[in-house]
Amino acid sequence: MPYAQTSFFVEPWLKYKKPIVRQLAFAIASPNILSSIPSELSIAHSFNLHTNEHWQEHYKNYESRLEQLDLDSTELDIFLSKLKSTRLGLRFEMFFWFWLLDDKYHYYKLIEHSIQIIDGPKTVGELDFLIFNNKENRIEHWEVALKYYLAEKDFSLPFWYGLNRSDTFARKLNHFTQKQFQFSHVLEQEISHKFAVMKGQLFLPKYHLNEMHPAWINPARRLGTWGTTILPPSEEFYRLSRQEWICPDLQKTSETARWWTDGLYFQRKNQHHYMYRNTHLLTP
Template identity: 30%
Template sequence: MQDLLKEQFSGFLNTPRLPLENFNFSYDFFRLTKNPELDSADIPSPPTMVLGKRMETFFQYYVQNFTNEMVIAHNEQIIDDKLTVGEIDFLLKNESSSLVSHVELVYKFYLYDPSLGSREEDRWIGPNRRDSLVKKLTRLKTRQFPLLFHPATRPLLDSLGITAEEISQKICFKASLFLPFLERNNIPSGISEDAVKGFYLGLNDFTEKMFPGADFFSPRKPDWPVSPEKNNTWYSFEEIKMQVEKMHKKQQSPLLWMKTPENEHFRFFVVWW
């Protein structure tokens, strides 16, 4: 179990930040600057299989063990007149400067659909088309960051002896990006090459002829950040296609890992839409 947690944690650390400055998003970025040695690390087991919550556990572990920041609040629900109005991801206090920061953590997988919108940021969507970069950025700007200044947040800040005005706000936005199969070498403007982790295609284009002799595996969502080179279990094309078809009936787009006869490894989504 600890080995798998280390691979998930390493995958989290190695996921690049999304360059939000190219999408008119002005909040400062909280940078994870160290690449820690994990041989002796004791990674905590996240309490849930939900991918975003697991990444919060890893972020908290990183902050507490590899930075000068202290976590003084985490996942604090803000309640106004018995109604939950939002949640503060992290409040951090620098041990040297005593400066406090409010950090929102985002960990996403986005696919590029060139047919959407007129702006580059309009074209990044979730694998099942229920999520998008624009929706997330809008929510951050209009709800998550303004929550710090909501009157219902004041009791939390009072208990910590701080005011909203003295807190800096930062974003830690990590994302793995996937391009259409036929355009996988055309990186959209504003995106770094290392952020592109693979491609996507539809079921009709996912054929054995397209990937002759390859083996496949469909990881659980908590393992999506893991490098496919670490995998030891592989399935034939016929076996994996049956798994994909079952997921498509639920309108779910699975992430696949692929190992070629030349021992090259790739990641890609087979989308249901």
């Protein structure tokens, strides 16, 4: 059946004033872009997804802390200043690291972050987070990813492309199941459950929104659209800065678009994200 997107979204991250706090709130509160593991994915090592309710619960428990940080974000600013890279995925991972260390607000205890698995002279893998779940009394492995994929052709898994043409949804999920979730024992701990925390946004072709869409798209997460044609100026899109891909700032950070380059554009009135791509990038 065609994808039916809800008309109401729970997006509490938009209420915060400071950009860094809005981004932290998005990291915690936003649902996964997947509602289920795609059936077309060949599973080598199984993994799970958290429910939408899981993230809503953790946001509610953390809301008072976010309000404090919105008044004074010094602690968060200092923590994020340790990151020297401009990569959004690493910045996103830092927000989770900060939250997991804030263990007065949840039932997790961070055992270790960024664990390298060494076999002789070779690094055979790396784990983002190894966590003890006090509520369930178990060890969990989380892989955290911030991804933006746009759909082409028949919307099947291999035809969702990221910013880099070689970065496809299929490749990322295959990497999860074949490589990243291959370990069952780490740091003398037996891993009970493995979770992919995969957030960001998916983009559908602007003129194909009513076509059949995969059942694994999470309807709780707002979709964007994409195209290679310039939208009418009356739609008032402006280009988002790099960090605003996580969450747009409260105030506009650029003028309404009069010309277009590759990247993500935003319409504040309708909370609409539009990915503009030059046609030469769409060739295999």
